[in-house]
Amino acid sequence: MANVGSAVKSRNGVFRQMANQKYLIMLALPAFVLTLVFSYIPLAGWFIAFSDYQLGFSFFSGEWTGLKQFRLFFGETSDAFNIIRNTFAMNIMSLVGGLGIAFVFSLLIKEVASGKAKRLIQIITFFPYFMSWVILYSVIYSLFSTSSGAINVFLVDIGILKEGLNILGDKKYSWTLIVLVNIWNTLGYNSVIFLASISNVPADLYEAASIDGAGRLQKAISITIPYMVPTLLVLFIMNSGWILNSGLDQYFVFTNPTNRPTMEVFDMYIYRYGIKLMNYSYATAVGIIKAIVSIVILYGVNMLSRRLSSRSII
Amino acid sequence: MRKARPFELLFDIFNSILMFVVVLIMAYPFLYVFLYSISDPAHLKAGLMLWPEKITFNSYKVIFANPVIINGVYISIARSVIGTVSMLVVTAAAAYAISKKHLIGVRFLRVFFILTMYFSGGIIPAYLLVKSLGLTNNFLVYIIPNMVSVFNMILIRTYVESIPASLEESALMVGANELQIFLYIVIPMSTPVLAAVGLFTFVNQWNSFVDVQIYNFMKPDLYPLQYILFNYLMSQSQSIEQAKRTMNVTAISPQSLKTTITIITILPIFFIYPVLQKYFVSGLMVGSVKE
Numbered sequence: 001m002a003n004v005g006s007a008v009k010s011r012n013g014v015f016r017q018m019a020n021q022k023y024l025i026m027l028a029l030p031a032f033v034l035t036l037v038f039s040y041i042p043l044a045g046w047f048i049a050f051s052d053y054q055l056g057f058s059f060f061s062g063e064w065t066g067l068k069q070f071r072l073f074f075g076e077t078s079d080a081f082n083i084i085r086n087t088f089a090m091n092i093m094s095l096v097g098g099l100g101i102a103f104v105f106s107l108l109i110k111e112v113a114s115g116k117a118k119r120l121i122q123i124i125t126f127f128p129y130f131m132s133w134v135i136l137y138s139v140i141y142s143l144f145s146t147s148s149g150a151i152n153v154f155l156v157d158i159g160i161l162k163e164g165l166n167i168l169g170d171k172k173y174s175w176t177l178i179v180l181v182n183i184w185n186t187l188g189y190n191s192v193i194f195l196a197s198i199s200n201v202p203a204d205l206y207e208a209a210s211i212d213g214a215g216r217l218q219k220a221i222s223i224t225i226p227y228m229v230p231t232l233l234v235l236f237i238m239n240s241g242w243i244l245n246s247g248l249d250q251y252f253v254f255t256n257p258t259n260r261p262t263m264e265v266f267d268m269y270i271y272r273y274g275i276k277l278m279n280y281s282y283a284t285a286v287g288i289i290k291a292i293v294s295i296v297i298l299y300g301v302n303m304l305s306r307r308l309s310s311r312s313i314i
Numbered sequence: 315m316r317k318a319r320p321f322e323l324l325f326d327i328f329n330s331i332l333m334f335v336v337v338l339i340m341a342y343p344f345l346y347v348f349l350y351s352i353s354d355p356a357h358l359k360a361g362l363m364l365w366p367e368k369i370t371f372n373s374y375k376v377i378f379a380n381p382v383i384i385n386g387v388y389i390s391i392a393r394s395v396i397g398t399v400s401m402l403v404v405t406a407a408a409a410y411a412i413s414k415k416h417l418i419g420v421r422f423l424r425v426f427f428i429l430t431m432y433f434s435g436g437i438i439p440a441y442l443l444v445k446s447l448g449l450t451n452n453f454l455v456y457i458i459p460n461m462v463s464v465f466n467m468i469l470i471r472t473y474v475e476s477i478p479a480s481l482e483e484s485a486l487m488v489g490a491n492e493l494q495i496f497l498y499i500v501i502p503m504s505t506p507v508l509a510a511v512g513l514f515t516f517v518n519q520w521n522s523f524v525d526v527q528i529y530n531f532m533k534p535d536l537y538p539l540q541y542i543l544f545n546y547l548m549s550q551s552q553s554i555e556q557a558k559r560t561m562n563v564t565a566i567s568p569q570s571l572k573t574t575i576t577i578i579t580i581l582p583i584f585f586i587y588p589v590l591q592k593y594f595v596s597g598l599m600v601g602s603v604k605e
Contacts, residue, residue: 023492031408039430045439132521274438287436
């Protein structure tokens with residue numbers, strides 16, 4: 001009897017608590033419903049990867065087809081190989097190149113004597129980061145289109161090139177293009193973070209080094225760089241967890257039929273097969289593969305991070 | 315004064331040159347597009363330039379006389395403003411709620427929100443859902459799916475937790491409820507973080523174009539500026555004849571039009587950029603404190 005009594009009492013307690021907190025619940029409710037609808041319900045859509053889905057019917061109405069779509073992706077064509085290779089190659093090179101160059105660049109900004117110049121350099125290098133990929137594409141197209149791009153024309157005029165390089169269309173330039181554009185785009189962002197870690201170096205360390213007769217190079221090597229390395233590691237680890245989700249926008253503007261074999265990444269492939277060709281089941285299956293690989297990477301990176309820096313990224 | 319070492323002097327010279335080159339690489343592409351847009355196409359030679367050729371604002375006049383572009387400006391502004399305000403309302407309300415440790419089920423709620431940062435159903439299930447909700451070919455697709463930002467929610471919650479508890483307690487004492495506390499204490503006290511988060515949302519909304527391509531490409535009335543530019547850039551080998559037909563213009567080269575639309579699309583971001591850059595640095599700090 002006592003148990004029943006306390007169960008009733010605690011249920012009443014919950015209701016009373018809910019009544020007391022009705023305003024807090026009201027405040028949380030819209031976000032809760034929206035997240036449920038737009039983040040959790042789509043997970044039910046994974047079911048269509050295993051069935052013969054028809055547009056306009058419910059997710060669960062199609063006939064069960066098992067792993068057919070997955071076999072298609074891995075077995076029938078070389079698509080799987082190309083997509084996985086492109087995704088990893090471009091994103092890893094962009095990450096390593098972007099962080100590496102920003103690391104060196106921050107060290108060099110620190111050595112600029114004038115504070116005003118420092119700020120100006122930072123403001124200007126940060127600018128491309130806030131531009132949409134449409135804008136960046138437009139700007140790059142004006143400079144690098146094969147026949148009328150300003151830089152191509154200039155290089156032909158002074159005789160370095162015979163004809164303009166087809167950087168935006170030729171598939172042999174895809175990776176170079178993406179990596180360089182990414183370094184250009186993220187330099188300001190990454191160096192803000194590195195400069196923050198440089199500003200954490202206690203000033204008396206430099207003073208002590210000066211008294212000992214250390215030059216700027218020695219100070220950079222034995223004081224500044226050791227202070228920056230943990231930040232570099234954290235940035236590297238955190239970003240590598242997101243390597244498969246590196247933004248659809250960017251590849252949306254740079255992928256075209258002529259450079260597709262070396263430019264197409266997971267999301268573009270899913271977009272092409274799902275939205276354009278309306279092969280929903282197949283595209284969803286590829287999406288599931290991407291999600292699984294992505295979670296494995298995130299998990300692995302998180303373990304590595306715990307071991308290296310005793311910091312968990314999740 | 316310290317004796318200058320020859321090596322260090324050499325380094326300073328080299329470093330200054332390098333910094334100049336980096337700044338040039340960052341800024342010149344945008345400068346070039348601007349110069350092109352205000353040059354007279356008849357006098358333009360292809361190739362690099364440092365000065366506009368015969369300044370003219372013809373292409374700007376043409377662009378602003380074009381109803382398609384004007385509509386695009388309206389759509390861009392509408393999605394950026396409405397999208398930002400609605401995100402702030404929904405996300406800040408939830409951030410305040412989950413900052414309260416005594417809220418019933420708060421631990422579940424926190425995990426419920428944070429998990430969504432690490433997985434998603436993917437493009438196709440999201441597309442099918444949005445379609446079945448009747449949000450395709452609909453302005454609201456720019457707004458509703460973007461109302462909750464979990465990343466922003468964490469930033470706001472961290473800030474809200476730093477507001478002295480005594481303020482809220484004294485409000486409770488005089489009989490205020492949590493809704494009133496949220497409206498009259500938490501929101502005014504959180505303006506710095508709300509401004510920072512709002513600015514980034516504004517920029518994200520302004521810069522979006524992929525959602526237009528996926529959900530609204532059948533509805534030219536709903537094209538924002540970015541997407542109009544995207545379409546125009548992607549229509550390969552855009553001849554002058556085509557340009558005349560689609561944009562209803564004469565005597566202006568397609569490249570002039572492209573550069574002009576590009577500049578117009580950059581402009582709002584350019585004007586808020588100084589504030590943006592300042593806030594970003596502090597926003598990063600808020601984020602790293604949380605980490």
